[in-house]
Amino acid sequence: MSRAAMPPVLTVILLLIVIAVLLVLIAAIDIIFEAHGSSVYVEHKVTAHWLIFSRVISPSQDEDETVDEGIPDDVKEAERFVTERVTSYFQGTDEEVKKKKKMDMSFSEALQAFRQLRSPVVRLLKGIIFAMRVPYARINVTYGFPDPAYTGMVCGYACAVTGYLQTHPGNLDLQLEPDFMDSRLDVDMSGTVRIRLYRFIPVILMFILNRNVLRFSWKYLGSRRSKGGSKISEGSGVNL
Helix, strand or coil, X not given: CHHHHHHHHHHHHHHHHXXXXXXXXXXXXXXXXXXXXXXXXXXXXXXXXECCEEEEXXXXXXXXXXXXXXXXXXXXXXXXXXXHHHHHHHHCCHHHHHHHHHHCCCHHHHHHHHHHHHHHHHHHXXXXXXXXXXXXXXXXXXXXXXXXXXXXXXXXXXXXXXXXXXXXXXXXXXXXXXXXXXXXXXXXXXXXXXXXXXXXXXXXXXXXXXXXXXXXXHHHHHHXXXXXXXXXXXXXXXXX
């Protein structure tokens, strides 16, 4: 009796799994964001909605203040001490930094990688942008750097991005204002971004299966393995 009942049960389980996967891929995920503040502190809140579920991804300033008010000063000092020790541990000593630099790519290798991956990365970013939908967004940013030259460079890129986004439907209000007199960052934004995961699958697959990406990945992994093998052989020679 139990063996005869197993196939229908397995069929139901498989159908439920397929339905769950289709819901995850097809159902829209709405990400609602808000951010207000300056370079000193930006109060922000990000909420994700999916079907009947909702979750606050990033808390607001009021929630952070209520949490901090209940924490004793001794605990805060201990947390600060642990943070400093962990930061110093991962930064490492000068010798470790030198060893890490030896493992990193040289300037010529980085330039070659940039030329090789520039087109696939740009295509990936464009695909991700077109895969997302923006029902509404209002973004007002005022920025400035200590060196006005950097502000001018960012202003050029910002004008290009603004001009590109203005060719789309008018559900995006984007204002990027430079300040050449002062170093500042004022943010006032809110909006909704809607994503469906199935739209990202072909974009990511096209990037992963790109010939330049595959060639660079194999070359990079081969160089890492050769460097790791040389270090192991040096260590075995010292032990001998």
